[in-house]
Amino acid sequence: EEYTLRSNHTMETLLEKLEEMIEKVPEADVEYSSGVLTLVWPKNGTYVINKQPPNKQIWLSSPLSGPKRYDYEPETGKWVYLRDGSTLDGLLKTEL
Template identity: 55%
Template sequence: MNHTEGHDVSQKIDTLSDSQYSRVADEYLESISDELDLLAEDHDQLDFELSHGVLNITIPPNGSYVINKQPPNKQIWLSSPLSGPKRFDLVGGKWTYLRDGTQLSNLLAGELGEAVGIDLQFESVDQ
């Protein structure tokens, strides 16, 4: 059973088979990578690589981000130089941090957009 701040959240988390999780998580990371590819066209300081379920992003002045699949937990984990480590579960089709409801796409767009000085939206992600 998953608990967050004393509340049972297990019924909120999308139920996925191992193969469904793998497909959804891979598609999500590929979508983020595609969005970063577009962003990098105008911001050459952005460096990123997606390999074997791990997305590494480096962007000054923030530093390095690591986003990776965690198949045993069916989560995506984020290590951010600004907001720290977080674990995201799939809730309603969106990767969500259960402690405060933050969506991974919004968190990344906010932090990376601030680093390059634009209002960034990951439009094709989470659809």
Template identity: 65%
Template sequence: MARLPNLFTTGVASLRRHLLPADRVPPGRRLISSARIPDRVAISRQAALVTGTFGAAALRPAQTTCSFALQPRRTTHSASGFVISDLTDSEYHDISRDTMETLHDNLEVLCEETDLPGFDVEYTSGVMTLCLGSHGTYVVNKQPPNKQIWLSSPTSGPKRFDYDRGSGRWFYHRDSSTLDGLLNTELSAIVGDAVKVL
């Protein structure tokens, strides 16, 4: 087997001389994953043998196997003790519908009580848009395939909330913030008074 020159010292030009057109490389020696190489060219096993700076030769496999499958999400715990509950489709729809309707009703009351210019809330087809004039726009929507509620906040950015059956709250797995806590805190700061929308 011919050794290739060290790529760190001689560069890619040397490697190109060792590349063969795809039709000249035997099928058993072709690399399956060649996404960065033009379609007409494949790398033979010989070309995949590269000596690193530490002198250890590395032979890449003739093909790479990808072993993953889409599976239902398992129940996991967050740092604060919240648990992502496995909800049936009908449970998710009932809980998320109740959450969104409660949020919408409370935001409409807040809209009527607040003198904030540009304050408006709309809710259609599982998507709620809360416009707060110069403070930006919040979007809250249901995500049935993931059984989540997504929030896009002009203050804290996007978050995906899972439901915890034990506490009855929607929480963000990465930082354990809750949908109600986040909205109440951010809207209180914008309105200038303590509010509770969920």
């Protein structure tokens, strides 16, 4: 199913990017298990990103901006928070 492929790819890509980032920040940690990605970022706190297959969404809980639910937008190839049009990648780049 398209959602499964897209969400798995997104989570794996995020994990790779975050693993690279935490190499430069000794106190940081990232873990991915059972579709849940947990990032401990020293200056901010803990982020939780997880897949929500029933809704076909990816959910993010940020210690800075709170919870958001992202839907996949085929036109742009991005996960978008429909309330404000922000993207999952964009939020992480801004906050991290």
